[in-house]
Amino acid sequence: MYSPRDTEMTIDEVTYKLRLDLNAQCLFEEKSGKNFYEVMNDPDYVATSTEDRLLFWCMLRKHHPEITLEQAGELMVATSSVIEKMAETIRASQPKGGAEGEAGEPTPTGPTG
Numbered sequence: 001m002y003s004p005r006d007t008e009m010t011i012d013e014v015t016y017k018l019r020l021d022l023n024a025q026c027l028f029e030e031k032s033g034k035n036f037y038e039v040m041n042d043p044d045y046v047a048t049s050t051e052d053r054l055l056f057w058c059m060l061r062k063h064h065p066e067i068t069l070e071q072a073g074e075l076m077v078a079t080s081s082v083i084e085k086m087a088e089t090i091r092a093s094q095p096k097g098g099a100e101g102e103a104g105e106p107t108p109t110g111p112t113g
Contacts, residue, residue: 005092006063009085011078017063018085020093024058031058040090056082059089 006017025036031054032039039045047055057072067075076082 007085007089007092009079009081011075016060016075018056018059018089019062020059020089021062024061027058027061028055052076052083052086056086059086 004021053073057069
């Protein structure tokens, strides 16, 4: 069974682990009311700041359940690399066409833009 790979980023000397797994995707859908895959695969979709913050928070939840949605937003403004790290996390969550357990290149265009 494929397991999404965690990515890490450091903000203000604290290391955070991000993961985009099924639970993070479901949480995004529950909170946004939008279908995760439809958002990610729509090349014309432009995410709102609210959606970017929500997806970042969802990615943090596996390893940092104590972080609130508002704190996730504060982390986002603390560094300019959050969106790039979110895109890396999305790529890491996608199984490669070959061997099970390897990360590959998806085609998301949604809440990371």
